[in-house]
Amino acid sequence: MLLDHGSVVVCGALGRQAAPCICGAVSQSSSARDGAVSADVVALYGGVTFWETPNGEPVSMAGVTPQSTGQVRAAPVFTPEHPRGHGYAGAVTAEVSRTAVTAGAAHVVLFTDLANPTSNAFHQRIGYRKVVDFAVRGFGD
Template structure:
């Protein structure tokens, strides 16, 4: 392979050995590849074979400039790319015979790659209506007053409630996934730490989860309040609770995604101290 080129591999350890410093250089912007690769590493999943994830890095003058990953049959997930580098990647993947269902990245990168993929394969890209904004925590500013109650860490005794709410959250955001006691361990929620906000009588009314800390960053995900309990400040209270805990644990970056179609959540996160980083988009390919 040429030194200045895209390098593809199924070797997770090898990929991280070469691209880890690049990913850690911008932990907020790179929250997804950091947490996905950490999950794969800690779960000791086999990164080799026909169904292994594929990882890629763009090297120029001996430095990693961009990366991607793709889980089996999943979307291509990219760090920010210039249009010409999106084009060389699309050409490379097309020549290797890859079939991609779509791409996820910051808006400009996703758009550049979608157009490049159309040119090289003829696949028509369709922009999903849902667009996400990445936020990072500036100065945490709790709502005043907070709703009555308190935050507490979810325990094993809360497992049934937690699984129910994660299933409801997934339905709300359009994720096609089975979440029950049997499938829980294989879901993206299983390795997160959760907290509830509960009323003074001990009734849980909202939840928030956080990822493990990687490269000093923790991502808040998901935040969920049942529909009949919304509008009472519970989501803000539990988000403050887990954000404060992340800072206390030593996180230098606390981030989260919000659906741009939901002005309530975007306004809430900004009021408690989160500031926009960039917008993300997903294109599906025909």
Template sequence: MDRDWRITGDLNQFLTHAGDFLRSRPALHTVTLTVTDSLRRRGLHIHGKGDPVFGVLERDGAVRAAFFRTPPGRLMLTPLTAEEATALAAQLADLGDELPGVMGERDTASAFAEAWARRTGSVLELHARQRLYRLGELTIPEPVPPGRPRVATTKDREQLMHWHAEFAEAVGEGGTRQDSGEWADARIAYGGVTFWETPDGTPVSMAGVTAKVAGQIRVAPVYTPADLRDRGYAGAVTAEVSRVARAAGAEEVLLFTDLANPTSNALYQRIGYRPVEDFAGYDFRSDPGPGPGPGPR
């Protein structure tokens, strides 16, 4: 295939070309929409010192697909055919890109990861299997645990930072996570985290939401410390932020779950979330073997 990808470090140029395409399917493109929105509002380096890279695939004057990467994070792809994924892997490898991994719709991520391995000799490791859900009819899980929801404010900054770091470690993102202070400040600015707190005012669980963009809001992250789980806190706070998101006019309320966690998947379905698409994430590492892998290094 010829190389139709337009690759740039200019966020405004990327959004000019890809914005309408991304907004045409806001659920499938939720991560790209929310991350680029936060980069636009808070600066290009909120996820790390490396310069972000963006790409747009155009065919016959129309945008077909897009990608972005905010180092040190993985490449994030919108859905591609296997042929398109293979061509992109070849183009990025020939440019000398050193990717830590890829994340995207399941078949897309798999096709790209396999093509990248063939091209670079990298060893693939399946990092995560996730399912994207969309809220249907909201159902409050019962019994509701004692306590109440409360939106986190500036006085909660240290708590938010601590739980954000714990959550990142728990899901295996400790080495690539956004700075916890930056994350807390950004969420506090728009009321983007809600606690469930006990009657004495002690926070026991949190649920975050992204800012609304293209009519969608995504619930992320949901976190309860290990010693406080199985008491209904996560379900209660997730239901609350879902209710508020819908009341704020979100046309779609979304969330991702880890498919390796049947408890959370069952919980969100009881609340009213319905499956949309499966996603996968792969990590790339150098082949420890004695000889070079196939393709250019």
């Protein structure tokens, strides 16, 4: 565990209802609208993990897709604005990544924002490495 306070809560298939404030914010975020894996998708099979503060408040979440051909995608990872900057997203990302590898995933994939050097440096510290850059282009409506 990367933080000395708080804990991981793995939710079952009803994970979306466990912290609607976070899941609702994920649905409204720009990454969700741009086609990222949604909280609804990972909640359908129980792939949602929350980081909770010692008082039981869910402050960050990470989802994982079902394993396919030895690969799991960690997504979405989200922390609402008010608790950002405390390492919660990093802790929950590390936990879902570790859990995926322990469960037999040969590869855990994570898409990041190249404009965020803080999260990118953290991801490298926990074992992720840059493989390729992607760009999304829109063509009309």
